[in-house]
Structures are given as C-alpha cells and as structure tokens.
Amino acid sequence: MHSHELDPRLDVIPSGQLQAHLPAHVVEQLPAEGVTVFAVSDDASDTAAFSARYGFGLEDCANTIVVRYKKDGGEHYAALVSLGSLRLDINGAVKAALGAQRLSFAKREAAVEHSGMEFGGITAFGLPDDWRVLVDAEVMARSQIVMGAGVRAAKLLLAPDVLRQWPRCEVAALTLPAE
Numbered sequence: 001m002h003s004h005e006l007d008p009r010l011d012v013i014p015s016g017q018l019q020a021h022l023p024a025h026v027v028e029q030l031p032a033e034g035v036t037v038f039a040v041s042d043d044a045s046d047t048a049a050f051s052a053r054y055g056f057g058l059e060d061c062a063n064t065i066v067v068r069y070k071k072d073g074g075e076h077y078a079a080l081v082s083l084g085s086l087r088l089d090i091n092g093a094v095k096a097a098l099g100a101q102r103l104s105f106a107k108r109e110a111a112v113e114h115s116g117m118e119f120g121g122i123t124a125f126g127l128p129d130d131w132r133v134l135v136d137a138e139v140m141a142r143s144q145i146v147m148g149a150g151v152r153a154a155k156l157l158l159a160p161d162v163l164r165q166w167p168r169c170e171v172a173a174l175t176l177p178a179e
C-alpha cells in the first residue's frame with residue numbers, strides 16, 4: 001500500500017462519519033472503494049501550505065478548477081482537475097476539449113453557488129449532472145493524488161484509477177509541458 005495511508009499526520013475520517021464532515025451531494029457521489037477522506041486544518045487547506053504541512057508534493061495535489069464557457073449559443077460550466085505543479089492550457093487544450101467558443105475561469109461566487117461547495121475545497125465529485133469533468137492526463141500518471149473534498153476542512157486521498165473508473169471522468173491532455 002502507499003506510505004501515506006499510515007501517515008500519523010493524517011486524521012482519517014471514517015466512512016460512517018462522512019455525512020457530518022462533507023456536503024451530502026459530495027458523499028453521495030464518492031466511489032465506495034479506494035478513497036480515503038481526512039481532515040485538514042483550514043490554514044493548511046490551500047495547495048502550497050497543504051503540501052508543506054502534510055508532505056505531499058505539488059505534483060500529487062490535484063486541484064479542481066471551475067470554468068465557464070460558451071458553446072452552441074449556451075453557457076455551460078465544467079470542472080478541470082489538474083496537478084498543482086502544472087499550468088492549464090486554457091486557451092488551447094482546454095478550449096478544444098470542451099469545444100468552447102469562449103472560455104473563462106468561473107467567478108468565485110458562481111463556482112461556490114453552482115457547486116454547493118466551499119471555495120478552495122471544490123472537488124470533482126458531487127458537481128451538477130450537466131457539468132463536464134475533465135481530468136488532465138498527467139493526473140493519471142501519479143500513483144496517488146490528493147483532491148479537495150467539497151470543504152476546506154477535508155481532503156480526499158485516492159489513486160487516479162478511481163477517477164478513471166468513474167463514469168463522469170473524461171481524461172484529456174489539458175496542461176502545458178512542465179518547464
């Protein structure tokens with residue numbers, strides 16, 4: 001297994017207690033197997049601080065970014081999951097993957113309102129059914145990743161295979177080559 005699973009710094013939340021910690025719509029969509037949920041202190045929730053405190057590299061921290069785009073005359077939202085160590089190619093790869101005519105990062109308030117999650121804790125699980133969820137191919141190359149859990153006070157630890165097997169996940173190359 002992974003060394004992190006036994007890391008004493010991780011305050012694992014038992015599956016029976018998830019409802020008390022995470023938004024209900026996130027818990028409903030979490031895969032039953034392969035996801036460890038653990039509590040984090042709010043001051044260490046942002047990626048860089050989290051990485052420093054809990055010992056996960058930025059290359060193992062997967063951020064979920066909400067974008068808004070125009071396509072076929074309508075406005076849509078999508079979630080992009082990418083590693084903290086890489087930059088999204090918003091106007092190239094992401095735009096092409098979504099088939100978007102125009103694309104922008106969603107405003108903070110809109111991302112929070114539409115996802116029903118806390119800013120800084122947004123996760124791919126539990127998003128509205130009409131959102132596309134694109135996961136950068138580089139995420140799939142990691143042995144394990146840490147993602148938001150819908151709130152700033154928790155994170156998800158999982159193998160990328162869990163995402164790959166999740167029906168809503170679309171894998172695409174979304175980031176710029178590392179410099």
